[in-house]
Amino acid sequence: MKYAYFPGCSLHSTALDYDESARAVAKALDVELVEVPDWTCCGASPAHVTNTFLSLSLPLKNLQSAEKISRQMVVFCAACYSRFKFAEKSLAENQIKEKIKKIINLEDIPEVKTRHFLDILINEIGLENVQNRKKQDLKGIKVACYYGCLLIRPPKVAEFDDPEQPSCLDNLVEILGAVPVSWPYKNECCGASLSLSRTDIVLKLTNDILQDASEAGAECLVVACPLCQANLELRQKDINKKYRKDFSLPVFYFTQLLGLALGIDKKSLGLHRAMVSGDFLLKEKGIA
Amino acid sequence: MLVVDQLPKTELQEIPFKTKIPRIGVFICHCGINIAGVVDVEKVASEFAKIPGVVHSIDYKYMCSNPGQELITTTIKExxxxxxxxxxxxxxxxxxxxxxxxxxxGLNPYRVEIANIREQCSWVHQNEKEKATEKAIQIIYSILEKVREDQTLEASHSDVEKKALVIGAGIAGIQAxxxxxxxxxxxxxxxxESCIGGHMTKLAETFPTLDCAACILTPRTVEVSQTPKIKLYTYSEIEEISGLVGDFRVKIRRKARSVIEERCTGCGICQEKCPKKNIPSEHEEGMGTRKAIYISFPQAVPNIPVIDRESCIFYKTGKCKVCQKFCEPEAIDFEQQDEIIEEKVGAIVVATGFKQLGKDLYGEYGYGKYKDVINSIQFERLQSASGPTLGEIRRPSDGKIPKIVVFIQCVGSRDRSKGIPYCSSICCMYTAKxxxxxxxxxxxxxxxVFYIDVRAAGKGYEEFWARAVEEEGAIYLRGRVSRLFEKDGKIVVRGSDTLSGTQIEIEADMVVLASAICAHPSAIELAKKLRIPYDQYGFFTEAHPKLxxxxxxxxxxxxxxxxxxxKDIPTTVAQASAAASKVLGLLSQEKLSHxxxxxxxxDEICSGCGLCVEACFYGAREIDGIKQISTVKEVLCEGCGAxxxxxxxxxxxLKNFTKEQILSMVDVML
Structure with a gap:
């Protein structure tokens, strides 16, 4: 299977470990990822509050480049996923379509479907297939699967999992041998880009999420979005200070846990880059 | 069915209507100022007086009044x-x-045509009087073309089977x-279902008078069983319906109950001895249990059990038959098959009720996941003296008495994003109750109580709601609930209070959802069998919303x-009686005219392509097997023109709407 791969800004910078683990996992599952040439930012999260047409033109420009590689484009970032999906849906309206075509000088709208890697994992590769390739069990490690907002909402855009009771990550980690905990905050907002402008809000939201996860007995969190990861992991120190907590919960990308189960070494999965290290937990569980 | 030809025919019938020379009368109504205030009716009348073939053209203040009708009658004669x-x-x-x-x-009624110059002209062109007058003239010109070619038509007649079918025996069907x-x-x-009474059998007390539902319903269900004129088929469904008004042919599937109704005495020993326990009871909405052979509830009519073959040990393993051993009248029949009964009826009342929204649409409320989040019918069962807790309010998870209960209204209803934009009409009142x-x-x-608006429009409803707040101390919070979750044995309710503009969290012991009233999932299938229209939500559509x-x-x-x-019980009963009176109006007729x-x-043009068969909603068209051309079953044809x-x-x-007529009507307009 060959897919165009849109890393987006985060996976080339703050979420390098997501990019590394994504490529490693894809390789192990015989999925060929070809990076979209000359890609630009997808517009998340400032473009759509600035100008509708800008927010649609940016994804379209990228899809145009992706079309040369494959008719399907994979993203890993939930925010990118949301912007591409929004663009896809909005272009169903003729008026908008014609205007966008003019803006970026397109003859035809590229027929490229954007998919999150989780979607491909579940619906193309299949969890059964993943299980067959499993080389290492995750040994009952208790995981709080955190979905956040944009991966599953709004339902008419994401069309992917149940918007209120999502389960795809839970199903995945369960197959890998981990134990997903049942917790209500799995799709509460983490504050996203308010992290920089209104840190106080993000601290409250992420504190609530981490508190609920640890009360549910989770030893770590797993996410599918670089922004969620950053807010939940990088902010733990500030949360501990402000709310007098002592959180030390590793926040893994699902690709990292998947990679471990597929027998990929920790370095290739970028696990050494974590700010809240998962080493201790993994060692304790005996996961190499 | 038209009533026009039921009037006594007069001696004037011998007037030679079929003459080719048209003698047409044009009558223009002022409709007070409705038409005359915009259209220059005198000008219109004088315009048509000049037309060849029109022998009379006149305007009048109210054509529909008695003198107006008299004017038409006498002019036709003269x-x-x-x-x-x-x-x-x-x-x-x-x-x-x-x-x-x-x-x-004495004029054939199908030679009378209406030119609509009110709704289609004066009402919509109030500021353009001259143009409106011209348009009125145009409309009448086109109708004139139609009238010139109209044929004399005679209504056909058929017999009426003096028997009615009522589908569904909830309170609506019972009343009808x-x-x-x-x-x-x-x-x-x-x-x-295996017994009658529908949703009302599950209710504890009813608003706004708080009388016990069972006390007012049981006399009715018993009356049904004791009325010789009513033939009751429970545990039965409509298989097929054909025919038409006055002569419907109905096939009813009597599902195998595994109990011979005629023999069963309703002693209940089978139910008592059945070893298969703990099956979630439908009557208790899953809050209580039943056996594999069961009578839904003590006052059930008929008081005859049914075997749930999915759960019965005998049907699974081939062994058991305990109920049969204990049944003295030998009423248990494991070999019983479904039976198809054919009936002929003149009229049908459809009263198939509703279904409450399930757990699909609101994942955030965790209904079905959290035990202490229940829906309103389940709460009715908790309140009912014959319910699973014998009328004590105890929460399902641990049987404790809940000290804080949160009621959430409009779960589904009025939520366009979930595809249910309509109001479920009864939730405000039952939540207050x-x-x-x-x-x-x-x-x-x-x-x-979380609410959007309180809608209390019925008789005594506003007072009832006020009582809930003022005397019983219910705290009403205007806003929606975003999510529910379990924490330390409580259900945390997170919502907004839009009146104070704040977020609220309530740690409740139990949450009750006023889930939307939806059409029954099988409604659309039934509608297709009955050939009646339904709306996008699956509710059956009445012929006119007001009249x-x-x-x-x-x-x-x-x-x-x-x-x-x-709708609520009073409205349901009123509508059921109205439907019954319509049925009686029909059954009391000697003959029906079509x-x-x-x-x-x-015949000579038809190629037998069959497109008309597909287009016909009423099943009135079919291809003749021998001639290989299309035929019309006139009694079924509603004249829709599809x-x-x-x-x-x-x-x-279509008779009197022929292609030639319509084309010439269009021609004069252009």
């Missing part, structure tokens, strides 16, 4: 008219009136069946209760 145009309001208003007036003068039977006509009452009854039973408890609220567009089929729209405006087929549009070569025409 001027020997053979065609009449009344330029007035919509034909839906007074076409029948004027056709009757013509009939009195009793009303019809009391008037002396036999009724067949079909219920898909719930909060009140809760307080009656748990004195130190506190009820919270024909219990009729459907299919003659002889009437609606009662929540299958048409969500509108002669039907499709006709020109087939004439579908017909590619014009072989199918």
């Amino acid at each position: 001027k020997k008219l053979n065609g009449v145009i009344v330029a007035a309001c919509s034909p839906r208003m007074h076409e029948t009136t004027f056709r009757n007036a013509a009939l009195k003068a 069946a009793l009303d019809i039977a009391q008037a002396g006509y036999p009724v067949i009452l079909v219920e898909k 719930h909060s009140m009854l809760y307080k009656h039973k748990v004195h130190d408890g506190q009820a919270y 024909r609220p219990v009729e459907t567009t299919t003659m002889g089929l009437f609606l009662a209760g929540a299958c048409q729209a969500p 509108d002669p405006i039907t499709a006709v087929i020109d 087939c004439t549009v579908a017909c590619p070569n014009g072989a199918t025409q």
